[in-house]
Amino acid sequence: MDKLKLIVKSRRVYFPTLRLPIVGAGVSLPFDFSIRLPSLEGLDLGARTKSIVAMSLVVSGLVIAGAIYFAIRGIDPAPVWPDAATYDASRAQNLGQEEIRVGEDIPEDIQEGTMTLQLNIGGARIESIVFSDMSIGKASGLTDAISISSSAGNILCETLQFIDVEATDFTMATSTAYSFNVATTTADGLSISPTLSSDPIKYSFGSSRGSLNVPDVSGGTFDRIIIASNATSTVGLISFERVKAYGAGITVEDVNCGTITIEGTDADESVYGDGTGINSASFEIADTVKVQSATLIGNVERPVSVK
Secondary structure, X not given: OOOOOOEEEOOEEEOOOEEEXXXXXXXXXXXXXXXXXXXXXXXOOHHHHHHHXXXXXXXXXXXXXXXXXXXXXXXXXXXXXXXXXXXXXXXXXXXXXXXXXXXXXXXXXXXXXXXXXXXXXXXXXXXXXXEEEEEEEOOOOOOEEEEEEEOOOOEEEEEEEEEOOEEOOEEEEOOEEEEEEEEOEEEOOEEEOOEEOOOOOOOOOOOOOOOEEOOOEEOOEEOEEEEEEOOOEEEEEEEEEXXXXXXXXXXXXXXXXXXEEEEOOOOOOEEEOEOOOOOOOOEEEOOOOEEEEEEEEOOEEOOOEOO
């Protein structure tokens, strides 16, 4: 049997004759099924068909491009270390990352309009956290320019050091150090009264295998830097070198270290003072700090105000 074909002529539809090859005869359908297709009066695209199609494609492309542009424009890129933001070291390590990378913006109602660099290290193992040659501070509204604290003494650190640092004040409480050293430091009042104890442990970081890399931060400026822990974390070195802070001081609380060192490489390089006079200590190591041994050399009380 020949294939059935639909023949369209002059807007009429005809059903073809069906031929039966076995009997050699053709059979026509008994009814007239011709259908007249409607015409669109007054519409004649003619030679403008290509132009209209091209114009439609151009308009569609512009609409899609505009939608993509405004969608991208409305998305803020995630902060990358060390941009001002909050970074979760434990989460990065659990994700198998070798280096701290992307952080989260701090909501305005929490950070109070400050440029804060916050590193949450609870549950992480980190070889070193180093800040150097930086300016930190804000004229008002801050409690601390630098804060290192944990929820229950769960920061375990081999070495914590502040070398050639300037700030309005320095306070350390509820911490331990196997070896505690303060040298060549000038302060607007000194109060150093740690408690000798056999409790402190000489922590040694050991192998760096599997530890999270936190790239050193050198240069730049922030309103404040926060290192916090709510679970046991292990750090080889926490270091602040040649960091100048104003508007607020430094607080260290609930850390356990093998060695804690605060010193200047030369006179007036390690300076702490809020200008209230030497009878109101700007540099204080509380008696809640336990040490196995303490070395205090070349420290000077002098009226100082860091601005």
